[in-house]
Amino acid sequence: MFIFYLCVHIMLPLCERVIFSLATFSKPWRPFPENNEDILEFLNSYKPQNQEANHLRILFLGPVGAGKSTLINSIDSVLQHRVIVRGLTDAISGKSFTRKYKTYKFSKGSQGHYSFVCNDIMGMEQKDGGVHVEDIKLALRGHVKDDYEFKPQQQLTKSDERYRSCPSLNDRVHVLVTVVPAGSVSILSEEVVKKLRKVRLAAREMDIPQLAILTKVDEACPKAKQDPKNIYKSKYLKEQVEKFSQLLGFSVNCIFLVKNYSSEISIDDDTDAHILCALKQMILHGNDFLTHLND
Template identity: 65%
Template sequence: MGGAFSRPWRPLPKNNQDTLDFLKSYSPRNHEATHLRILLIGQTGEGKSTFINSVDSVLQGRVANRAPTDQHVTADSFTKKYKTYKFSKTNEGHYSFVINDIMGMERTKGVHVEDIKLALRGHVKDGYEFDPENKLEEGDLGYNAAPELSERVHVVVTVVPAGVVSLLTSDMIAKLRDIRLAATALEIPQLAILTKVDDACPKAQKNVNNIYKSDYLKEQVYKFSQLLGLPVNSIFLVKNYSSEINTNDATDAHILCALKQMIVFGEDYLSHLND
């Protein structure tokens, strides 16, 4: 799996509290939006729901498990519905951002790419259960005909395990590119997170502080950048909380780094709608 750099090739903020304070105080400057909406996309079992739980864990200061996950190896998506996750502040309401989980993308039984495109524009109602056999159509019960700005997606995040970047099929890359082009046409910003870094790199498994010191993981970031056409500075490495029973500052730092950039990109998009 290669060697390691003596210094991180991407430095992380030294103080998690600064990022937590930023997230706590964040509110969209565009007053038409009550919150900023982040949409996670990717194949089944790639860490979308686990990332939502990890974000909740960081914000709560304890390991949380709100988004259902499935450790069973299966081709079917465990997430069936379009679900919005809000995050509670301690006795202070909710954070001003939400994350949407969606059915995984697969060759046959997964969510339709066209359904994801509808979600980008806010046409998929919260709680809608995706049908792999039939695309959502205008007039269906799950179709939102007149979405408000808060119901639209403000930033798209592709989730892929670091160890499977080289294994992505041409069909899956084409689907991800299709969604990327649709989001770009709507001027929606896009990022990616490479998850399960501890499974992909023994050095990262040994010490989470080695994530951005690993040349193997850096190679995967650059490889994914070439495959999807995303800039390297829009791709983040994340160790999700999956086996831990307590949170720790080092794991928090990587999650917070990615999350803050999602908020920054999404806020840029919302702000520019008023230009």
């Protein structure tokens, strides 16, 4: 009898979660542009409206395994119209596969490069593992040079050859994007949340705009995996957005849902649409920051 009682109380909540993860709204709770070409044209023509900056810099931050490198690969894939794997990833170690500070430019072929770059950084871990919070603050200010190898228990010092003593506006971060798997929002460790919060507060002091991306929506929601058009119809994913908003203080309209290209060998218009929608908002927020620096 006790075993039966125990099984019921374990299985019932699990069944409820499975059923809820399949529930959808009749219409998307957030509409997104279906014409990808309009956003691609915007990105192609974008130039920072600040003469001191020739590009806009986006920094991706998040816990280990959040999909930061895969997100950068996905952005590149959308822009190049084919699946690209430039940022190396690892699905089994449980540790950050990204060890160095890396800037990614995106090619426009004979036209040069897009006027925005993305920076990848070592993932956050519990205790003394992962990227040092103070190193992230230095990166926000532009003090970290490319190829600096992060040391979890030792922050970058002014004597290091990879320390930039006099960063220009080009070197600084213009928009900070926190990346977390949609299915991990409820199980983020208290320690990682505290680290993310510290970085948020530091970025606030620098007036750097902040957005968030919940990745791996296809792993978190069967309906989203079945069809990317269901991503903003999913009741479960909407709940995760609201939970993440309460956890770290982001406004709901600054949190976006994205399916990365991780198993596909070709791109898809509906998957592209979510990536492009989020990317355009990064550019708009970052450009506002650059435009109003002189105010």
